[in-house]
Amino acid sequence: MPAFKRLPRAVRERQMLDSAVRVFSRRGYHAASMDEIAEAAGVSKPMVYAYLGTKEELFTACLHREATRLMETVAGAVEPDVPADRQLWNGLRAFFDVVATSREGWTVLYRQARGLEPFAAELADMRSRMVRVVTVLLGRAMAGSGGRATETELEVMAHALVGAGESLADWMTDHPGADPAKTATQMMNVAWLGADRLLGGTSWHPEAGR
Amino acid sequence: MPAFKRLPRAVRERQMLDSAVRVFSRRGYHAASMDEIAEAAGVSKPMVYAYLGTKEELFTACLHREATRLMETVAGAVEPDVPADRQLWNGLRAFFDVVATSREGWTVLYRQARGLEPFAAELADMRSRMVRVVTVLLGRAMAGSGGRATETELEVMAHALVGAGESLADWMTDHPGADPAKTATQMMNVAWLGADRLLGGTSWHPEAGR
């Protein structure tokens, strides 16, 4: 079943990436074969190699595209002049939105890549950037509260928050009906308020004056 | 290069598992070859197949052994008659201890397995058990505080906490000097107290009367 029409390169590339993401998600990096990807894209294998290169390069390309999509969405949700907690909530909601929307895209590739050299390194990098952003956010919040946590402590906190976020992203993947905004709020209740207060009855809400 | 001596089965099996964990960790499941594992164990390939079975079964065996080691250590650290926060801290410290001690053993296998069918399913199971334990813990804590979170909310909280723990385990893997007890405390500060209070200067400490 050859491609029906000669299409401009950009379109073809998009088709291939779409197929690649789908196949990689379903089968996993190693079990996915270039054959299957090419077929899924309705193209012959040499085309894939001509346009996107090696299997490794192709996977990297998938990773990049999905990562960019995620990062940009989150970045677009930022409102710089808002309190730190609200900023965090905004970012979380955007993050959960993306995850819920393109389940195949992000989560699965992410899960794959984290355990798979030579992609793990790259992923770790991206994760570091996220942690850094959160760290800065926490730093700003602290500046307005008179706290005195060390830089390392802030970093550890940020790691914990990012991990919690990832974990809930996974949870959403398994609960298709879950609402991103609500999940973001629930996470804020743990992360921001703390289990102690939360369990005691206090609760955090995005619309609260703070 | 024949094995140096005839050893009883139990010994050889342990050697093989050790080597397998090491090789799987370094190379990743797919890139690891049975050849390399056998050689690392100082044994010929057929021995590996005779004692531990297929590559898949071998990996599963590694997973099981490391998971058991982890679970038992954590379970052994539990002190049932202690307040919930302290219990959580105990568990966390034990968890971080194991991770820091056998870096190759757990973290890497865990990272691998989570993105790799047919292991992901089994791992997900184990993770579910962990989440359940934490959920129960939270429920008990709430019972003593008069809160009114729903079951689902508790579960989401538990997911967040587990994710944060995993994330910090990763962080420890990259920071060999880190102290498990201290890391556990830091995580409690986020998870139990909440970022808000923490940043404001309050802090949680394992020895505090509560």
Next chain:
Amino acid sequence: MPAFKRLPRAVRERQMLDSAVRVFSRRGYHAASMDEIAEAAGVSKPMVYAYLGTKEELFTACLHREATRLMETVAGAVEPDVPADRQLWNGLRAFFDVVATSREGWTVLYRQARGLEPFAAELADMRSRMVRVVTVLLGRAMAGSGGRATETELEVMAHALVGAGESLADWMTDHPGADPAKTATQMMNVAWLGADRLLGGTSWHPEAGR
């Protein structure tokens, strides 16, 4: 030693089947290696797998091709409006012709397959069809002779005839100079002269005075 030229699939497939039949005949199913078959066809192993599939499938393909060749030749020799004995002779001669012509093709594969799961079952099927055809032929002959053999007796007779045919096919394989037509006649002299009398009502009995 790469293939000399790029050839269309149909051609290559034929070459491969030819080689496979030859190698399977010489070495036997298990002793034959895909490597040797590929080399004999002047092709690399992956081509064999790409075009003809698994070793089992390849053997089945060989069996099918040779069986078809045989069946069609025999079927082509049938003249429906001729007396039963003549029809039988026609079929036999055609059968011996094929066997004598492609010695490697049929007999050897047939011998192999009869003792080899999972091919035996299929072969048994084909043999059953042959027996059935002969049974019908005998039934028609009896109808014109007033005999009264039971259905089972006819079937046993047919089995005996088919076995005799196979045996003589083997004999021909070992006597390259033998003439198919003459052999067919000789077999008729045993088989038909007996069948004829039997179908006509005469019968032999162990206790008879002779």
Next chain:
Amino acid sequence: MPAFKRLPRAVRERQMLDSAVRVFSRRGYHAASMDEIAEAAGVSKPMVYAYLGTKEELFTACLHREATRLMETVAGAVEPDVPADRQLWNGLRAFFDVVATSREGWTVLYRQARGLEPFAAELADMRSRMVRVVTVLLGRAMAGSGGRATETELEVMAHALVGAGESLADWMTDHPGADPAKTATQMMNVAWLGADRLLGGTSWHPEAGR
């Protein structure tokens, strides 16, 4: 499960051969593993090697034992002073008796070995001896009937008869209820009625108006 007692060599050997025949007939020569055979005999593998040698030698041993059993039974059924037809019937009945009694033995001998180098050669030998016996029998019968078949013609007849016998043996294998004596009679009805006339001088010819 080691053998329960130290047994004399002869007994052990018999056990092993029994198991070997059973396993070979169930699995086929190649699919049968020495492991399985040893286990089936309740003995360790080195014992099998010590007593019966290589796999090839073991199979040959099976072949020999079963062949001997068959030959001796048939030979024991001969009554030299009886007419040729009755002698043939006696032999056939004994033959079918053995086959019906030890189905597994027959399977190993014929279905397997006939298509399998290096055993086929040996089997062919045994078969030759059978053919020779039948040929002689036919010759004697002819001498008493005034026929004039050539030596080759007799041999061809013998081949046909042996083939028919084998085929009916197979048929019996698939019809466990069948009666050896009756089957022998049925085969005589085809084979002998024909041979009888043929040896008496009548002959069939394709061009005969019939």
Next chain:
DNA sequence: AATGAATGAGGTTTCATTCAT
């Protein structure tokens, strides 16, 4: 621009077979 044809390389798995106890 696009593809059918082709392969090198490597991995898992299974056996028959033998030591050393």
Next chain:
DNA sequence: AATGAATGAAACCTCATTCAT
């Protein structure tokens, strides 16, 4: 006398990758 421990060798199969058309 008997066996658990051990291995060399080889088979099947699959894949990423590239020519030649």
